[in-house]
Amino acid sequence: MSTSNHQAMETLNDASRYLEGLINHERRPGFTYARLDLQPIRALLDRLGRPEDNLSMIHVAGSKGKGSTCFFAEAILLELGERVGTFTSPHLESWVERFRIDGQPVSSSALVSAVRRVRPIVEDLKQGPIETLPSFFDATTAVAFLLFAEAGVDRALVEVGLGGRLDSTNAIHPAVTCVTSIELEHTDQLGDTEAEIAFEKAGILKSNVPVVLGKLRKEAAEAVWHRAEAVGAPVIACGEHFTVQAKRADKGGNAFVFSATHPSGSTFEVSATLRMLGRAATDNAALAIACVRALGAHSEAALCKASHNGLARCVLPARIEVLQNDERVIIDAAHTAESASVLVEALDTLAPNGIELLFSVSSDKNLPALLDRLLPRTRRVWVTRADRSRSIDVDVLAESIREHTSEMPIEIVEDPEMAPKHARAALGADLKLCVAGSIYLAGAVRRVLGRRESPDSSFPIGLATAEEALLLPDIERRAAALFSPSDVSPELAGDPTQASVYRDAQRDGRIFAARDPSDRVVGFAHLIWLDGWAHLEEVDVEPDFGRLGIGRRLVLAACAWARSQGCHDITLSTFRDVPWNAPFYSGVGFQAIQESDLSPGLEQLRENEKRTGLDPTKRVMMRRKLFVPDPVA
Template sequence: MFQTYDEALTWIHARLRLGIKPGLKRMEWMMERLGNPERKVKTIHIGGTNGKGSTVTFLRSILEAAGYSVGTFTSPYIESFNERISVNGTPVNDDEILELANRIKPLADELDHSNLGGPTEFEVITAMSFVYFAEMKTVDFAVYEVGLGGRFDSTNILTPLVSIITNVGLDHIAILGDTYSEIAFEKAGIIKEGIPVITGTQQPEALEVITRQAAEKHSPIYKLGEEILVTGHEKISRGERFSVSTPFGEFPNLEVSMIGIHQTANASLAVAAAQHLNEYGWIKAGESEIRKGLKEAFWPGRLEFVSENPVVILDGAHNTEGIESLARELSSRFTGKKVHIVFAALKDKPLDSMIYRLEEVSDRMTFVSFDFPRAASADDLFALSIGLKSSKEDDWRSLLAKEIKGMPEGWILVVTGSLYFISEARRYILEKIL
């Protein structure tokens, strides 16, 4: 048994060596041995390529504004490992992690010597979350973010009140497939028999697959752009204003404090989910709670202003769709400013197209690497550059300190790429520079 938090965390992280092992049998086995805690919690399940974390945050904030206790399970973390399992935005504490790890370790040891094989790091953390929300810090609702894909993701042992699929993009193609249809099929795996599904998917091939899967499961489906409409969008100083209509009602002039037109889509999915839960008697949340929840929602590392003077923005744009959203915002929101982008990414991403798009909207670009097993080197990133104003740096910490302290007037600094990098960079900027 573990005696300290550090021992428990080291054991959890050591299970990364097992890699990604899609399938539900190990989770089902552990849940049965634990007394099926996943059946004791009312859940909402959120999958998709981009926007999962933001949608979780919007929905959590609405439910909190309505007076409910809300557990969230998200990944990866931005500030600390513990935040992956949180209640009303407060992460599980170190002693609770220790207790949870000691609950799961004997089961993991038994699986290690079975035909099913040992559980992965993500499976261990998922199992811990179910125990936490069902037994240790009981919640009214738990909002679960899919880790990878959906159909074989360890969170997919849930039977939720409603499922949300934010969108479908070409990410994790080595695992999920290299076409929109193939990836959409994996994402649509979270649709359960008769359980409503809400989707922000716009890509036609992907939407066709999701719609077909919903029909086969006899699940009502609400689609952004059809049953859910966003109108009247306008940018405000630190956020977005827009109106939403759904089959359950209309809300004019909603505001969110997260930046980007894509956040209006994520927020509208959360609004539709809250309205559905309200319509069917699971919650009581009126217009005031929805407005308050959206306005107060905050998710770090997503077009986040960590400094106003000089302007420093962090954004975890880690795939093609994320890069496109960032590029669109830089072009439309910061006209007249010069943009310096610092970029680090994982080597299994479509780096050439991502770099090309960022160089289109930057006046200067610097490639860096960071300490992570799958991180691309600064040299490899720079080799893909076609921009004449691009460079590379070995020490990203020294680079950020120098740039933030000496940024010329009229420039903004945008730190972007892998969420793992953003997590490190955010902590360093806030603790060591600002």
């Protein structure tokens, strides 16, 4: 009997661990696509009350471009004033990215609540016949439909996970379907030819539901058209029913014209400019326009305006993405020959002097074809392993690159969190660092090298949970390791506050935690009462998350709490000359307290610090008056 149903689910980490535990059903040895079935998802949705039945959906399949098409369609529909839900996979940095409402990831609490509702049904079905045993993707699909139904969306954009015919998302009856492209991918599961793969992806076509087709080669196109004729699905094909013409592609944007001809002979046109380069971007944007147009829900005048405005604002993460904080880093999840070709074409504009390539790829990809396209522009390759269960071993990958071109310099850094740091630090002059081959690697690089424009949204701060309180001594220990041994002895740095102390403070609501996009605690502030007033006992941030404004916001959260408790000021004790100590606190309104003004509690604290080995001449007590407004960031 599974015990999962009895384990607490309070945080995003809890929910993600539960969902990830289900993935083993699809990754275990011997799994084949043919063993997938729609019975489990149908049983699960039936037990949930069929939340998908009242959703109007655009269902998107394809080898590449299906996620981009969903995001472009989302941007257009939002501009048209619709409330939109978007379900895509996998995520780059956080589970909440898979489930978007009105262009933003759902909140952690909303996702946790939905998983809580789905879990008992999944657990119950797991005890039944194997024919209705839910998989990882069955559960996430049900969660998406539940979130969208409860949010009351006008439209849902649903990306197929694997294939189409037997994919969990194919339990729906959409308003429009779309097949973006067909390439040789997942051949061990979907087939060895484009026709076989197209047959699987065309499995989402439904009777009397229009299907929008991207640019397909003859073999694949024939398979999809045959399926459309068999089920009676009207076809809207790129090149036959609409066209896309590139106008300009440079650092100023990627301009194109979408054009469709009515049976009457009149023409509908949209002129738009995208932020991202590459012909794939314009092709996918055109598919999005065609999908929204096929809904028949909006006038062509409104659609034209919404497409122009919405597409101009749309940003696609990890699709030929230039990091906003570092224009020398280009991130793309290209992992097929066609997508690599599109990336290389964009690099002609973005990296005219060449690139260094940070590379990881799954074992089921066409590695020689990828190397054929990426290596001619490459001056050095950094090899890493983005996903331990799926990515090619770094030594094997490096040897494959040597066999391809013996003169290529190769650096191996197996840890995908460290590889971006090493590659960026060693990047040659006038070159760009290009990340490719894996969406998991793209997420790791965005997490490590990307600096968020808005730390408030990327690292939310709130009261710590009981589970999180137990993690704080380890964060304190890692933060203490940054100090010089002359300031903090190794013995003292290795002896953090007891977890029981943090647990007691958590119960009293005196610990604030900062969380990263995956809901992991990356910093905290601990308050105590001293002389009847608030005292900031500890502020620590994980070293890898320094210089992101997290510490500042933790301090301001602590000050706001103290003010809410009726305190007129808040105190702390810190190092006088360490840059991230007294100089930092001065920047958030704290001032040094003269020795003659120390309260009895602060004097006792000074004595306690001396007994632990801290040099009092290097320390300073500070106070901030709480009626003073927070300093402007």
